[in-house]
Structures are given as structure tokens and as C-alpha cells.
Amino acid sequence: MARLTNRVPAAPRRSAAAPRAGFGLIGPRRERHELTADQFEDLALPVGDDGVVVGTDAQGAPAVLGLVRPVPFDVVLVGGAWTAQVIALRTVGTGGRVAVESGRQQLWTALAQAANTGQQSITLHDVGRVPPQGPSVHSPVLVVRDCGVRPPLGRVRSAPWQSVLTLLPYPGPTTARLMERADLVGVQRVAPEEAVQIGRTMNLPQEDVEALSSLPDGVTLWCTRTSRTYVTTGPTDPEAGLLGAARRMD
Template sequence: MNAGTPVNATPRPRLGFGLLGPRRGRHELSPEQFDALALPVGDDGVVIGSDAQGAPAVLGLARPSAFDVVLVGGAWTAQVLALRAVGTGARVAVETGRRQLWSTLAQSANSGRQCVTLHDVGRVPPQGPSAHSPVLLVRDCGARPPRGRVGAAPWQSVLTLLPYLGPTTPRLMERADLVGVQRVAPEEALLVGRTMNLPADDVEALSALPDGVTLWCTPSARTYVTTRPTEPETGLLGAARRME
């Protein structure tokens, strides 16, 4: 041991960010084994848009541990995320008091199999998530959602959609693993900034974000993501918008 090395030194934590797909242990193969490789290589997750450098932003929703996401924003973004989650093989359960807002999406996504189900608020049954059948639960229950019967669990992520800040929003954000914020009023931006430990520049930017842009953050990391719909998504959901 070197004289200058502290006895109880611990490695510095590697700053991570929730937008990247879940990390697995690294595996190595010899060149002769590549022909037998049948699984895709790389991060798994939902491409939710592009970051400020134009690189794809991937949100890993299928995780072996519980994962809670809070989105203060529009239903349009939540619907795009739900559609793209279905595209990765996940089942989506939507708990909503606005069934008519989600019915067209559910009908379109369920054309081949039952992968999107709609439920009244407080009436979501157990979903039976597994590694082979992960679940995304979208809670569209207003600015003050009641306690859910079904919560985050291994292979079952929860996305709580808040159209604007309510009295329970700070508590929900503090408990979430990841928070997304779209355009909010200046006084709401101040509350988000205090809760999520945002710098002044980001607090100021929140009240002027364009449609389709989300600040995804944790108390220690943040990035802006622009979600652009594909042609089929535009045909089904229309253009990006903050409010319905």
C-alpha cells in the first residue's frame, strides 16, 4: 500500500443517468463463437428521442428491478412512449380517467395481439410481469393521482403522467427514479428546480421549452431530449404538443 493511499478509501461512484438502458455484466466471446450468437448486442430500451448532440436517447423500461418514472407533461409524449414500449415487446396497461383519449391508440396497437389494455382509475388488476413479458403501467390520473393498486415491480415500470404540478408532485418527484418535465409556468419551474436540484439556467429554460422537448433528470444528472414522431405515429397521434 502506498503511503499516500487512505486506508478506508472507497472508489468514487460512477455518475450514471437513467436514460440509458439497464446495464448487464459484460461477456466476452472468442471470434470462433460469434456464429452461435443469437441475441442482439447493446443496450435494450425504448428510443424516446435524441439528445442535444443528436444521439439517440434510450430509456430502459424493462428492468429486473422496480422503476418509477414521473412525467410532468402532455399525454402525447406518454402515448409515444407507450407505443414504442409495445414495439420492444412490452405490454402496456393504462390507468386513466380519459379513456377516450387512449382508445384509438389501444385499438391500433392491438391489431395483432392484446398488448395495450385500458383501465379505470383504481381498477388495474395484477399484470403478471416477467422477463419474457415486461409491463409498462401508465398512470394518467390527473395532477393528484390516488395511490395505485398496482405499483412498480421487477419487470414492471410505472410512468405517472401529471398534466401540471399538483400538491403531491414534489413528493412523487422525490420518490421517482427518473423525472421528465416539459414546458411549465415560471412558478412551477421554480418548484421543480428546488425539488430536483436544478441549476438556474435549467429552471429558466423550463418555461420556454418547445413542444416535444423534455428535460429528463435525477437530482444529480439531467439531459434535454427532443421526441420526434415517426410517420405512423404522426398519423395516429398527430404532431407533438404539450397539452391536449
């Protein structure tokens, strides 16, 4: 008499090439990629908001200036045209367009010619002659106003997907008003008495006021009334070939 058993018959062996219902062929076997909770910190990346990398901060991390925004954004830079030109060139590198309003277009001509390879990425306009730029999420615009220490009221203002950077070579009678209305202010090396004026407007602590008169070339204090950071801007090799070394005066 055959003896009963509780063993379940083994399933028939499948061919390695036989497809599994709904899953296709069995792929190669690899070890599972797993991390413990303590290892998650190793995945951290030194990135900030989307935007233009304008240099490195005091910790050596990339400093990113978010110029592409769905809301109007105004920037005032008290400094040299060299830094504004680097920002313009890197804005083009991120897919944006740049319109330069300037009374010294000869300073921007070489930059525009180098950037306009195949399309008009940087356009130059006389003061007060900037036409509507038609900014959009797919074609953001940066308007650079290089109109002297007392820039006139601009025809083209900040708008969604269109930021405006006003370049001031040094503080003047309208600087405090422009800073008060700006969303972000950048300050490079200025005279001690000018540093006091800027410090009062931007609510800077005394140590920052004192530092402003001795900043090296290429260093900018980017600030609002509640936060601030020092950023060092160094040129890439192509930028150095086109614009030269970092400098405060033009």
C-alpha cells in the same frame, strides 16, 4: 556413387478438393480483416442501455429510456399525454405490454385499437381498477397512470419487470413527493413559478429552471438529482398519422 543431400523430400501435392484431417475442405482465400489500434474508434456505435428510444439528445444521439428492468422503476412525467402515448407505443414495439390507468380513456382508445393487432398489447382500465399484470422477463409491463394532477395510490405498483410511468399534466400539491420517490423525472414546458418549484425539488441549476418555461413542444428535460439531459421527441410517420404532431397540451 550416389551423392548424399540434406534436402527434405517435398510433400506430395494434394488435390484442391481433398479434405484436411479434422478441418474439412479448404475454403476460399480472402484477405485477413485486421485493424490497427487507432482504427478501433471507427467501430463505436451510438447506443445506450436496452430500452425505448424516446428521441434524440442535444448531440443528436438516440436517447434510450430503460423501462425493462429486473428491479422496480418509477418514472414521473410532468407534461402532455402525447409524449406518454409515444412512449407507450414504442414500448409495445420493443415487445412489452402496456396497461393504461386513466379517467379519460377516450384519449387512449385510438392508440389501443391501433396497437392491439392480434393481441392485447395495450389495455385500458378505470382509475383504481388495474388488475395484476403478471410481469416477467419474457413479458415486461409498463403501467401508465394518467390520473390527473393528484393521482390516488395505485393498486398496481412498480415491480421487477414492471415499470410505472405517472403522467401529471402540471405540478400539483403531491408533485414534489412523487418526484422525490421517482427513479427518473421528465419535465416539459411549465409556468415560471412551477419551474422554480420543480428546480428546488430536483436540485436543478438556475439555467435549467429558466429554460423549463420556454421549452418547445416535444422537448423534455429528463433528470435525476445528479444528472439531466434534454430530449427532443419527434413522431415517426405512423405515429404522426395516429397521434398528430408533438404537443404539450392535450
